[in-house]
Amino acid sequence: MKARVTVTLKNGVLDPQGKAIEGALKSLGVEGIDGVRQGKVFDIELGTADKAQAEAQLKAACEKLLANTVIENYRVEIA
């Protein structure tokens, strides 16, 4: 089973890297961009075929390591 975990900064948390990317896009002449927030994507292979078990394992992975829930949210998608 494959899964994708997306970790993004919570609203209101300052994202200097996103701001820099936004600035770089502007300076490249890419138009119409009002804001950029940078995040992370993890593609994960799971040994189980049981969706409920996979969800529990991925939640544990996110809470324990992949996201710092002080500043980040995470989203789990199971393929």
Next chain:
Amino acid sequence: MKSAVIVFPGSNREGDVLRALKSAGSQAEKVWHAETELPKGTDLVVLPGGFSYGDYLRCGAIAGRATVMDAVRAHAARGGLVLGICNGFQILCESGLLPGILMRNANLKFICHRQFLRVERNDTAFTRNYAKGQAIDVCVAHGEGNYTADEETLKRLEGDGLVAFRYADAQGHITQDANRNGSMNSIAGIYSDKLNVLGMMPHPENLIEDLVGGTDGRGLFESLVSSFPRAA
């Protein structure tokens, strides 16, 4: 007094910290991150600076979950002293021993320069040899030192007097210019609730000898050593 300096893959300031501790009069030894216990009789645990695990995922995230950190958490829970410097501060935040997080510097630059800090209180094991309000001249060298916490945490840190050091000018004034990484409330270091855990971005261990331009960092290590009765 007995100190244990934890070494992770990618730590690089353990030698300087060992030297600072020993020159202040502490016994000190290195402890590898895969250990499950601290050496018997450890009074102080130091998490040194560096780039543990190459700063992968988030600074300090992987080291914060290393095997030895369970022993460090237990040591802290018993009231034992813990000092995290630079990457060590990031590890303390990631391990749950201190609140908040160190984000990328607001100006996106790695900063490396001499930096004055204001000592916010001098009634802790870490700062008793300084004066309250004293401006000490140390160093900073980091890319992720921008202290960030939610409003409630910040209020609690301020209300309970848990801010240890703030970025300041040479006179001890807290100015926007002195806060080069963009930290909330110019926070350079914080204590745990019981004041036995200190995390700080600046490097006091860099400034312990006149030969390298200053000795203001010595006070921190001497404070720690003077907090313990001299071993026979």
